[in-house]
Amino acid sequence: MKVALVCPYSLDQPGGVARHVLGLAGWLREHGHDARVVAPGTNPPGGPVPVTLLGRGVPLRFNGSVAHLALRPAQLRRALSAVAFADVVHVHEPLTPGLGFGVARRSPSLVVTHHASFDPGPLSRPLRTVARLLPRRIALAVSAAAADTAEAVTGNRPDIVPNAIVLPPPPPAPRPEDAPVVFVGRGGEPRKGYPTFLQVAAAMPDTRFVAAGPGTVAADNVTALGQVTDAELSDLLGEAAVLVAPNGFGESFGMILIEALAHGAAVVASDLPAFRDVCDDPAVATFFPVGDVTAAVAAVRDRLWDPVDPERARRSVEAFTWDAVGPRIVDAYGRAAALRPGAHGMF
Structure with missing residues (x-):
């Protein structure tokens, strides 16, 4: 099957949606499908997946984050040309301005995936109006939280x-005694909770902490790596x-939790659905209450004192491997290809 995957967010900035799109495209190609990615960005991500980059995105702040979107008409025209080969077009975040909505509206065999989780509030009415303009489609969501938001607005x-994820090779066991406590995320975004991580580190001065992601800053016992490669x-x-995920709000899926567990690390995270x-x-x-540094410190200490079984951690995420998830998406492609073109406002 020929599949075009459209990511509305720039591949130049690290993010869960972009990683999902590239990971899915890679799995599809490994299983004989002609999958290609279309997205904003200027730096090719490398790897075996063909990617059409549309140039720089325009930064827009929403839901506690900054998204770089392709908003220029010339970018949409190029994207439509790039997806013309496909039997099915798979648009991620189809209600985003510019690329996501523009391609989705013009794709007769369409699958969409909703990733975001937020309270739509006054946006419910305009977003529902926008959703009615889309052709008939198969709609997916990455979690119950994302499905709740999609249902509220559509x-x-x-x-x-x-x-x-792709399950990595089994990690070495046991971990070394000085194995670090880790944060992964954009340190400058309030919803990621990096200040909470720094407070946890300050309360444990004899423990090694490492932070990875743009906007992370170093402290006495915290090494900040900045943006890292996969x-x-x-x-x-x-x-x-231990991975600490002190996020405060706006999360629809715990991707970094899955990745940490797949590598055999324990997780200490904010108690988010x-x-x-x-x-x-x-x-x-x-899990600890959002922003509760005392509870987070106690949880990290417990995990360091009684390390997790790496194999149990890996087994806990087997349902989130591409070999488990990919066939369900391919099934959605088949259903989309069978839809009657021309109808609007239906899932």
Whole structure:
């Protein structure tokens, strides 16, 4: 099957949606499909997946984050040309301005995936109006939280098909005694909770902490790596004892939790529904109230004192591998290809 995957967010900035799109495209190609990616960006990501880059995105702040979107008409025209080969077009975040909505509106065999989780409030009415302009489509969401948002703004509930990863090789066991406590995320975005991580580190001065991601800053016992490659992130998670995810709000899926567990690390995370959806096994994950530094410190200390079983951590995320998730998406492609073209406003 020929599949065009459209990511509305720039590939130049690290993010869960972009990683999902590239990972899915890679899995599809490994299984004989002609999958190609279309997205804003200027730096080719490398790897075996053909990518059409549309140039720089325009930064827009929303839901506690900054998204770089392709908004120029010339970018949309190039994207439409790039997806013309496809039997099915798979648009991620189809209600985003510019590329996402523009391609989705013009694609007769369409699958969409909703990633975002937020309270639409006064946006519900205009977003529902926009959704009615889309052709008939198969709608997916990566989590219950994302499905709730999609249902609120479209009036229809999508099928839940989660994000996924490639399961890495088994990690070495046991971890070294000085294995670090790790944060991964954009340090400058308030919703990622980096100040909470720094407070946890300050309360544990004899423990090694490492932070990866743009906007992370160093402290007395915190090494800040800045933005890292996928390979560097894999190496970091492979040596980590504990991942701390102190996020405050706006999360629809715990992608970094899954990646950490897949590498055999324990997880200490804010008690968010999207995080519990991916792992609620107390043997490998501990949750603390959002912003509660005292509880987070206690949880990290417990995990360092009683290390997680790496194999149990890996087993806890087997349902989130591409081999488990990919066939469900291919099934959605088949259903989309069979839809009657021309109808609007239906899922």
